[in-house]
Amino acid sequence: MGKEKIAVALAVQAKVPVILWGDPGTGKTSFIISLGEQLGIPVETVIASIREPSDFSGLPIIVNGEAKMAPPAWAKRLAEAGEGLLFLDEISTAPPAVQAALLRVVLDRVVGDLKLPDGIAVVAAANPPQQAAYGWDLTPALANRFCHIDWKPNASEWVEDFVIDFKKEKENIPLLPKDWKKGLAKTKNLIAAFIHARPQLLHQLPKEESYAGRAWASRRSWEMTAYLMTASDAAGADEDVKIILTAGCIGEGTAIEFLAWVKDLDLPNPEDLLKNPASFKLPTRGDKAYAVLAGVAQAVVEKPTKERWLAAWEILGEAAKQGGRDIAAGAIRILITARQKDFPLPTKQIQEFVTLLKTAGLI
Missing domain, CATH: 1.25.40 (Serine Threonine Protein Phosphatase 5, Tetratricopeptide repeat)
Structure with missing residues (x-):
């Protein structure tokens, strides 16, 4: 199973929002649907590019003389299920107004006046803006709510699937143990020590708009890093997966410096x-x-x-x-x-x- 797939599977189980960046036709959507099946959770696919802001912020209705923001049907289905995966496809072709409406959905799992259960994971898929029809860069506010993973096609894996009409047995998804969060405090202490030594890396909003639409370090993305590093350790993931997830949250340069710093610490027990x-x-x-x-x-x-x-x-x-x-x-x-x-x-x-x-x- 590819490193990127493992990284996505861990992020979904850790309930950290993740976005897959890749060319059209590289299997992003099919993998997410397959992942939901293998984890035994329902998947609700919402094409962000054809939605209006009200599809995420809710439609105003009057209930008992009070204005309420009614959630759409897909949100109600997820709430009733209690757990599941919200897949926001073609998010890079969603205009800024729709991206603004997605802010609370991605971070707080709130749709209209409906708070989705904690068991709901959020995954988005995007084509690079230059490859998408009427593509947009993600706003910095929305981009910083995701772990960004570059989705690269694996030729060997595709060949194996192709010759058997993609009917192979299910892949072995790494599953997180129920107590996976027990190492979270230790990871947070490591990050705190790193920021104590490199305070300038706590917040790094890129000045160039295209870079601000990808991964960059902030208080929020360091928090996501802590959860994903802890999940990686609990699942026994290798160093490559840790790099993918860490770089996906705080950016490649900061991630390399942080992971090198951790490796160099050599802390006593x-x-x-x-x-x-x-x-x-x-x-x-x-x-x-x-x-x-x-x-x-x-x-x-x-x-x-x-x-x-x-x-x-x-x-x-x-x-x-x-x-x-x-x-x-x-x-x-x-x-x-x-x-x-x-x-x-x-x-x-x-x-x-x-x-x-x-x-x-x-x-």
Whole structure:
């Protein structure tokens, strides 16, 4: 199964909106319909190019003397199903007014006055504007709500399907385990550490209109990156799939820098540090120090015991002694969420951070 197909399958299961960019006739629509069948969910196909804004924002009607925005039939069917896939085809030929109406649909799953269930995934397909009749660049606001994947035809795969009239057995779609989100906090900590080191990469709206209609870094797209990286790890996806999904959210250049940074970190195991807090040595790199301390705090959040709670505080105290008080402060905000009623505040270590904790209202 191709890397792009795996990436799309993971994005759909993680409920991160994804858009496929590819030439006409490359099988985007047939794959999405097949994917819905293999996941056992209904697919509602809506041709964006022939729709009006009211098809997404709702038609005004009067109900009991009040104006309501009635959703279209396809939205009602998805809501009744509880889970499914909304496929927005030919979205690059939708005019700006229709794109504006799609903003809430894609991000919030809201159609008119109807909130679609959390089990609804959104996928769009687009031809490059220069190849589409009356094509438009996506507005930056809409583009930044998608993970962008370049859909490339695979000749070998097509030949295999062609000679048997496309009647081969179903492909093995990678399925996410039910607890796939358990690694989300760890991924978010990594991203936070990266942005701590590269704050200029938090938000990068391209100045050129055509680039602004594709993937670029923002608070929203970094959030999507966290979900898709976590999904990739949970599914055991390889590095190529991670690159496709990460670049599809924050842009290729930023994604390459981020993934190289993660690979270069070589972080110690938080569990080893919690077993022997006195062994902690503050890394000289600020970004690495933040990632290590945040990882320790998150490990306690995921498995809170009194012993682990006190060990984490000992590590933070060591960090403060070694000149990392400000860096440790960020980890404290994570650690404090793990506190149970019978967890004591360690008097010795708390003195290093008492002013911060009082200011934040944590004590």
